Amino acid sequence: MDLLSIVTPLFLGLIVAGTVIGIVFGAVPGMTATMAVAVCLPLTYSLGLNNGLALLLGLYVGGISGGLVPAILLGIPGTPSSITTCFDGYPMCLKGEGEAALRLGIISSLVGGLISLLVLYLFAPPLANFAIEFSYVEKFLIILFALTVMAALSSDMLIGIFSGFLGILVSLVGTYSVDVGGNGEYRLIPPGMENILDSGFSLLPVLIGLFGLAAILDDAERGIPEGQKASDVKVGKSSAFSFSMFAGQTVNLIRSSLIGTFVGILPGVGGSAASILAYSNAKTFSRHPETFGKGEPAGIIASESGNNGLTGGALVPLLSLGIPGDSTTALLIGAFALQGVQVGPLFIGNNPATWNAMIVAMLIANLVMFAVMYLAIRHVARIVTVPKQILFPIILMMCVVGAYTINYGIMFDVWTLLIFGVFGWLAIKLRLEIAPFVIGFILGPNAEVYFVKSLESFGDLTIFFTKSWIAVVLWVLIIGSVAGSIFLSRRNAAREAAAARQDPTVT
Amino acid sequence: MGDLTHVTVDFSRSHLIFPEVIGSILAVLALAILIRDHRRIAGCGRYWAGILGEMDKMRFLGTLVLTLVYFWAMEPVGYQFPNLGFGFLFCSIPYVFAIGVLYLHHRTARTVLPVAVMALVAPTLTWWLFTDVFLLTLP
Numbered sequence: 001m002d003l004l005s006i007v008t009p010l011f012l013g014l015i016v017a018g019t020v021i022g023i024v025f026g027a028v029p030g031m032t033a034t035m036a037v038a039v040c041l042p043l044t045y046s047l048g049l050n051n052g053l054a055l056l057l058g059l060y061v062g063g064i065s066g067g068l069v070p071a072i073l074l075g076i077p078g079t080p081s082s083i084t085t086c087f088d089g090y091p092m093c094l095k096g097e098g099e100a101a102l103r104l105g106i107i108s109s110l111v112g113g114l115i116s117l118l119v120l121y122l123f124a125p126p127l128a129n130f131a132i133e134f135s136y137v138e139k140f141l142i143i144l145f146a147l148t149v150m151a152a153l154s155s156d157m158l159i160g161i162f163s164g165f166l167g168i169l170v171s172l173v174g175t176y177s178v179d180v181g182g183n184g185e186y187r188l189i190p191p192g193m194e195n196i197l198d199s200g201f202s203l204l205p206v207l208i209g210l211f212g213l214a215a216i217l218d219d220a221e222r223g224i225p226e227g228q229k230a231s232d233v234k235v236g237k238s239s240a241f242s243f244s245m246f247a248g249q250t251v252n253l254i255r256s257s258l259i260g261t262f263v264g265i266l267p268g269v270g271g272s273a274a275s276i277l278a279y280s281n282a283k284t285f286s287r288h289p290e291t292f293g294k295g296e297p298a299g300i301i302a303s304e305s306g307n308n309g310l311t312g313g314a315l316v317p318l319l320s321l322g323i324p325g326d327s328t329t330a331l332l333i334g335a336f337a338l339q340g341v342q343v344g345p346l347f348i349g350n351n352p353a354t355w356n357a358m359i360v361a362m363l364i365a366n367l368v369m370f371a372v373m374y375l376a377i378r379h380v381a382r383i384v385t386v387p388k389q390i391l392f393p394i395i396l397m398m399c400v401v402g403a404y405t406i407n408y409g410i411m412f413d414v415w416t417l418l419i420f421g422v423f424g425w426l427a428i429k430l431r432l433e434i435a436p437f438v439i440g441f442i443l444g445p446n447a448e449v450y451f452v453k454s455l456e457s458f459g460d461l462t463i464f465f466t467k468s469w470i471a472v473v474l475w476v477l478i479i480g481s482v483a484g485s486i487f488l489s490r491r492n493a494a495r496e497a498a499a500a501r502q503d504p505t506v507t
Numbered sequence: 508m509g510d511l512t513h514v515t516v517d518f519s520r521s522h523l524i525f526p527e528v529i530g531s532i533l534a535v536l537a538l539a540i541l542i543r544d545h546r547r548i549a550g551c552g553r554y555w556a557g558i559l560g561e562m563d564k565m566r567f568l569g570t571l572v573l574t575l576v577y578f579w580a581m582e583p584v585g586y587q588f589p590n591l592g593f594g595f596l597f598c599s600i601p602y603v604f605a606i607g608v609l610y611l612h613h614r615t616a617r618t619v620l621p622v623a624v625m626a627l628v629a630p631t632l633t634w635w636l637f638t639d640v641f642l643l644t645l646p
Contacts, residue, residue: 046641158543162536169529176522185522213574220570223563224610389610389622393603394629396574400581401595401633401645409644414578422571429558448525452516455524461512 006357007364011054014047015361018055019368022062026069027383028391029076030219033063034211037331039395041204041338042402049339050357056335057358060328061113061311061365065373068105068304070384073098073234078384080272081307084279088292088299095295098234099377100241104297105304106373107246108253112305113366115257116264116312120319121359124348128320131345136457137467140450141474143443146267146323147436148478152485154433163433167440168447174200180449196412204334205403205416206441210434211327212399213417214424216392221425224388245297252282256302260309265316267323267439274313278306312362319347319355323443330438338406569609577602585646592638592645599630 018040025036036059044052067082072089085105092101134142147164154160173189174197176182189197219225246253256278263274282302283292292299314325315332322344324330336343341351348355373380403417404410427434454463465475516524541548577598585594604626611618637643 042637042643043641045643158536158540162533162540165529165533165536169526169533172526172529183518183522185519187522187526217567217570220566220610221558221562223566224612226612387621389607390625392610393606393622394625396606397599397603397630397633400578400599401637404595404646405637405643409646411578411582411646414581418574418578429555444529451528452521452524455514456516456518456521459514459516461514 003360006050006353006360010047011051011357011361012364014051014055015058015364016368018058019062019365020058020372022059022064023066023069023369023372023380024062024383024386025059026063026066026078026082027380028386028388029070029074029078029384030215030225030388031391031395032067032079032211032215033060034328034331035215035395036060036063037328038204038208038211039398039402041208041331041334042398042405044335045338045405049336049341049354050361052335052339053332053354053358054361056332057361058365058368060332061308061362061369063328064308064311065106065109065113065304065369066380066383067307068109068300069102069373069380072101072105072300073381074384081275081310082303083272084275084303084306085300087279087303088294088296089303091293091295092297092300093234096234097241097295098381100245101297101300102377102381103241103374104245104300106370106377108256108301108304109308109373110366110370111253112257112260112308113311113362113369115254115305116261116309117359117362117366118312119258119261120312120315120362124316124320127316128345128348131321132349134345134470135467136450136454137464138470138474140447140454141464141471141478142321142323143447143450145474145478145481146317146443147440148481149266150436150439151433152481154436156431156433157482157485157489159431160433160436163427164436164440166432167437167442168444170437171200171441171444172448173197176448180445181453182449201416201420202403202406202410202413203337203442204331204406205413206420207331207334207438208399208402209417209420209422210424210427210438211331212395213421214428216396217421217425218428219388219392224392246301249298249301252285252298252301253305255285256282256305257309260306261313263306264310264313264325267317267325272307274310275303275307278302278309308366315358315362318343319358320345322347322446324439327435327438330442333442566609570606573602573605573609581646590644592634594646596630596634596645598646599633600626603630 021040022033022036025031026033037056040055040059044055047055064079064081067077067079068085068089070076070078071082071085072093075086075090077083077086089101089105092098147161151157151160151164169188172187175184175186178184186194259278259281260274263277279299279302282298283289286292286298288296310326314329317323317325318329318332322342324333333343341347341354399417400414403413406413424434427437465471581594581598583594584597585592588594604623607622607626608614608619611622634645637645
């Protein structure tokens with residue numbers, strides 16, 4: 001690849017800006033990397049695909065990494081993916097080792113990000129080449145597999161599957177488009193709304209509503225908890241950190257990064273699952289598991305390398321199969337759509353320049369994240385004091401700009417933002433799972449085409465089982481993920497029941 | 508067996524096949540959830556009463572009402588100044604200010620001033636960026 005043709009000053013500047021803004025979003029509790037990407041998507045209109053992706057990937061890496069700052073300094077996860085960083089980061093901070101904990105987390109984030117990037121670079125192209133051979137049957141089964149994996153890893157499998165199928169149903173509102181071989185007829189549209197819902201709900205207003213407005217409504221419901229004062233943020237002694245803290249942690253670092261990457265590859269599974277899995281593995285394999293939760297550096301290393309490992313992993317299914325690995329990469333589909341580019345098995349082969357630009361952007365974003373956070377650690381620590389009464393109104397306004405400009409000025413898109421913002425808030429209260437809903441919404445139209453066209457071509461339902469050996473393997477994986485989830489939930493229920501019997505005060 | 512699995516797709520009804528399949532699956536899943544969680548669903552009145560009781564009604568409902576008014580007003584205001592994006596600008600300034608003040612916990616001149624400055628600067632900058640630099644239409 002011709003590096004100089006990719007890394008223009010604008011490209012570099014956008015990565016730096018994206019990473020810094022992402023760190024701010026990640027560091028303010030209640031704001032996430034997904035929200036950062038949602039809010040900044042409209043800015044990519046005029047930037048072109050490569051420069052737009054530079055900004056968004058910077059936001060993604062910065063947003064995931066920034067979450068460690070409040071997790072360590074305040075014991076509040078800045079993003080859901082940094083929840084396990086609190087367990088040992090905050091106790092270290094209370095012991096006056098806040099800066100050491102931050103530096104541990106930043107270095108681990110960098111390693112996790114780079115390892116996952118390597119996996120992305122090595123595995124996405126061969127997976128895409130393999131997927132090119134897929135017919136509509138296998139493509140439909142891949143989507144079904146994505147939905148079941150996502151649902152299986154939800155906190156409640158039944159609700160997770162329900163949410164995914166609900167997302168598919170909502171995505172079908174509108175016309176069965178003749179562009180994809182449909183008959184052009186309306187379905188699921190309330191009477192009188194045929195004109196405005198002709199093409200259904202636009203993807204980006206839905207995503208901006210679910211991840212922008214809904215999060216702010218949730219915070220508003222809780223009274224917009226007051227931000228931290230500068231006096232609450234105690235970074236601690238600068239002398240407490242030493243690279244010797246990584247001694248004996250190489251295996252933990254690599255294992256956690258790979259766990260994060262693997263979780264990222266699974267569709268729709270977020271960073272919290274990555275960090276929890278990496279953390280619990282580090283604890284299981286540790287010689288001193290009793291020190292975890294009391295300020296154990298290995299806990300921070302596992303958590304942060306795990307959640308940053310997610311970043312490259314989540315892009316693998318997106319760029320090779322067209323299936324987003326998590327909520328944030330789901331938004332990246334919107335960025336591709338804005339530029340008229342379709343992601344899927346043909347993407348890397350047809351767009352080598354964009355593929356190279358993405359790899360370079362991810363690499364630079366990780367290095368910028370490290371440089372900014374490591375060198376300006378005491379300034380970064382102050383981000384947690386940024387007041388929400390300043391940030392939230394601006395985010396709400398940017399949500400409107402994004403929704404309105406997405407289809408070059410359709411007011412109904414702004415109302416869509418409100419509808420799905422309120423729906424997102426209600427979904428949180430009803431304990432619906434947003435990630436499966438979003439993935440279902442994104443993949444629903446494709447799933448329909450693959451399903452109906454398969455039936456039209458073969459005229460028999462058994463084709464979904466007999467088309468090829470890949471179809472059989474996919475069915476084994478689908479059934480395995482559901483069975484595995486049922487087994488795990490029953491085992492957890494049995495453990496909880498046993499714990500309740502031993503200690504009747506626990507309910 | 509072959510007859511049971513055989514499907515003939517009527518093209519004129521093909522737009523309804525997938526919605527009907529998904530709707531049926533959703534109905535079965537909803538029934539399963541209802542059977543499994545019937546006790547929790549029966550007690551949902553108390554759950555929602557708890558949410559409403561603990562809710563910061565002023566900030567939550569205030570956000571909703573201000574957002575509704577903001578969305579509703581943007582286009583009519585914009586029609587007064589066609590193709591200039593002033594509907595966005597003139598509605599965003601009071602909206603950002605009102606939401607900022609709504610979210611303040613201690614409203615004094617010292618705390619309101621930064622909100623007011625931001626309410627002027629952020630929408631103006633955004634309006635300039637999108638209309639003059641990106642050449643995109645705003646209401």
